Amino acid sequence: MEFMKIEASKRVQSIGSYAFAEVDKLVEELQNQGIKPIDFGVGDPKEPTPELIRNACKKAVDARKGAGYPSYIGTLEFRTAVATWMKKRFNVELDPQKEISSTSGSKEAIFNFHEGVIDPGNIVLVPNPGYPPWSRGTLFAEGQTIFLNLLEENNFLPNLQEIPPEIIEKAKLLWINYPNNPTAAIAPKSFLKEVIDFGHDNNIIIASDEAYSEIYYDKKPMSILELDREGIITFNSFSKRSKMTCYRIGWVAGDEQIVAIFRKVKTNIDSGTPTFIQDAAVAALSDERHVEDARKDYRKKRDIMIKAFQEIGLETREPEGTIYIWQKCPSELSSLEFAKKLLANNIAIVCTPGAWISEEANTINPGEGYVRFALVPTLDETALAAQRLTEYFQ
Numbered sequence: 001m002e003f004m005k006i007e008a009s010k011r012v013q014s015i016g017s018y019a020f021a022e023v024d025k026l027v028e029e030l031q032n033q034g035i036k037p038i039d040f041g042v043g044d045p046k047e048p049t050p051e052l053i054r055n056a057c058k059k060a061v062d063a064r065k066g067a068g069y070p071s072y073i074g075t076l077e078f079r080t081a082v083a084t085w086m087k088k089r090f091n092v093e094l095d096p097q098k099e100i101s102s103t104s105g106s107k108e109a110i111f112n113f114h115e116g117v118i119d120p121g122n123i124v125l126v127p128n129p130g131y132p133p134w135s136r137g138t139l140f141a142e143g144q145t146i147f148l149n150l151l152e153e154n155n156f157l158p159n160l161q162e163i164p165p166e167i168i169e170k171a172k173l174l175w176i177n178y179p180n181n182p183t184a185a186i187a188p189k190s191f192l193k194e195v196i197d198f199g200h201d202n203n204i205i206i207a208s209d210e211a212y213s214e215i216y217y218d219k220k221p222m223s224i225l226e227l228d229r230e231g232i233i234t235f236n237s238f239s240k241r242s243k244m245t246c247y248r249i250g251w252v253a254g255d256e257q258i259v260a261i262f263r264k265v266k267t268n269i270d271s272g273t274p275t276f277i278q279d280a281a282v283a284a285l286s287d288e289r290h291v292e293d294a295r296k297d298y299r300k301k302r303d304i305m306i307k308a309f310q311e312i313g314l315e316t317r318e319p320e321g322t323i324y325i326w327q328k329c330p331s332e333l334s335s336l337e338f339a340k341k342l343l344a345n346n347i348a349i350v351c352t353p354g355a356w357i358s359e360e361a362n363t364i365n366p367g368e369g370y371v372r373f374a375l376v377p378t379l380d381e382t383a384l385a386a387q388r389l390t391e392y393f394q
Contacts, residue, residue, distance in 0.1 A: 011140055026343045027350055037348040038385045043181070043323055043374040045243045047297075050290040053242060056283035060276035070272035073263050074102025074251070078278040082251050085285045089213075090223045098256040099229075101263050102273045105248040106211050106237040107133055109262070113233075114141035114173070116265040117205060117258070122172040127158055129182055129358035129367040131209065134175045143172070147361035152317070156185035156326075160198050168202050177209040179221050179321030182357060182372040186221050186320040196228050205258060208234045211250075214241040214291050216321035217299055225254060233258040240323060241291055242284040249273055249281045298323055301375040301382040308386035312393035325373040326354070335371050342371075347392045349385050 007013075030037050048054075073079070079096035086092045094100055103109035114137035118124060124138040128147035135145040146167055148158035158176075176195055178187035199206040208224045213236060225234055237250035252262050284290075302318075305325055309316050315328045329338040335353035342349040351371045358367025377385065 014139065015136065026340065030343065030345065030348055033345065035345060035348050037343070037350050038377050038381050038388075039350040040373040040375070040377060040385070041350040041352050042376070043240070044245050044376055045240070045294075045323070046376050046378060047243055049243050049247070050284075050287075052287055052290070053244065053280050053284045057247075057276055057280035060279035064275040064279065070275045070278070071102075072267040072270075072272045074100070074273065075275060075278050078102055078282055079251075081282040081285045082253065086223075086225070086253065090226050092223060092225045094225075094253055095256070099259055100251055100253045101259055101266065102278060103235070103237075103250040103252060103266070104270060104273050105239060106209065106235050106250045108248075108270070109235055109250060109252055109266075110134060110207075110209065111137040111140070112265055112269055113207065113235075113252075113262055114138050114143060115269075116261040118143040118172055121170070123167060123170045125158075125163070125167075125171055125174040125204075127175060127177055127180070128361050129354065130175070130177060131181060132357075134209075135359075144170075146171070147359050149361055149364065149366040150180070150183055150185075151366055152183075156180055156183040157187060157191050160194060168204070171202065171204050173205045173207055174199060175207050175209060176224070177211075179212040179216060181212060181322055182324050182352075182354070182367075182370075183326045184317075184319030184322045184324050186216065186219055189222060189227070192222060192224050192227055196224070196232070199231050204231075206232045208232065210234050211237040212240055212322040215295060215298060215323055217295070217302070217319070219320055221321060229254050231255055231258070233262065238281050238284055241294075242281075243290075243294065244281070244284065247277050247280060249277050297379065298375050300379060301377075304379075304382050304386045305373060305375070308389045311390050323375045325375065327351075327371050327373055329354075329369055329371060335368055339371055344392070347388045349388065 027037050079100045082100050083094045083096045086094050111133040118141040120142035122143045123146050124143050126134045126145050126147055128149050138145045150156040195206055210223055213221050224232055233252055233254035235252055238244040306316050306318060309327055319325055329335055335355045339351050339353040351373050354367030354370030355365050358365050
């Protein structure tokens with residue numbers, strides 16, 4: 001008997017295998033030896049979601065006990081809460097009826113957005129290193145990704161002046177992301193103005209991923225919507241701001257024409273975010289204390305790790321925002337070699353090799369020579385990691 005031949009689509013095949021498999025194997029070996037690694041690998045906060053949000057969700061489950069489908073674009077209460085928060089935080093006036101939509105977290109929104117604006121052959125300009133759904137969504141929409149390298153000598157800002165005219169002519173969409181994952185840089189106002197002018201002059205949509213807008217240290221980040229909204233859409237999330245990664249809730253906001261396109265795509269893909277989750281998110285937006293507490297906690301962890309890296313002789317750049325440290329490796333080690341070295345039995349620290357979250361573009365991989373530390377272990381675990389680092393390398 002012959003069995004059916006099942007093949008993945010060429011798009012799925014082109015993605016390749018899971019990049020973290022080798023480190024995962026080493027982590028498993030440590031665990032099998034009874035060693036518990038301190039995991040700075042994935043940007044998933046370990047602390048519980050704040051109590052006021054959990055309580056709001058519990059109450060909402062009963063208050064929303066009807067079994068009907070939720071709104072595709074979010075309840076008016078949720079969209080109004082987002083508009084109110086955007087006004088308070090960024091002084092941006094938004095119409096909740098036309099300029100905002102709920103999302104099931106940023107990831108699905110970013111990935112699926114391309115289906116609404118990209119035709120086969122259109123070029124999407126993507127920061128490198130960066131969040132995979134920007135390029136993966138382009139791939140599935142049959143567009144072409146052109147990577148823009150984020151280099152330290154340019155303060156981790158893409159150099160728009162270096163993009164060839166023939167690329168700009170075919171480009172339909174430019175992604176930006178500040179505060180930036182993984183480099184932890186914050187964009188100055190002058191750069192955001194440059195991006196807006198670039199989009200308007202070349203009829204290119206600007207998509208600003210602002211998922212880390214509330215995780216910063218000294219300099220409060222701007223939203224690009226503070227400067228303009230024509231041709232602009234922003235993506236935001238509760239995952240990092242309010243430690244709600246498992247809730248899968250966020251929003252898009254901006255140019256009503258682009259938001260309308262997003263809503264049409266979303267309506268054909270899912271059935272909306274559960275209303276009780278939206279109610280929890282409304283509660284999250286009503287409170288800033290838990291966000292301030294999170295920033296203080298991340299600052300403590302950042303300072304502990306930066307001091308440890310300095311003590312072992314590594315060149316450091318203090319993060320401006322996000323939950324990450326984009327740490328330079330020792331000059332004699334590649335990013336993968338350094339990450340593996342940190343997995344030795346007597347140190348057992350997990351981080352992400354920069355080369356794995358970057359693509360080769362213009363003959364270089366801009367993530368090579370760096371590792372990414374996500375400041376998600378507890379404060380005690382972070383202090384222990386710093387101690388292990390200094391003892392191992394001194």
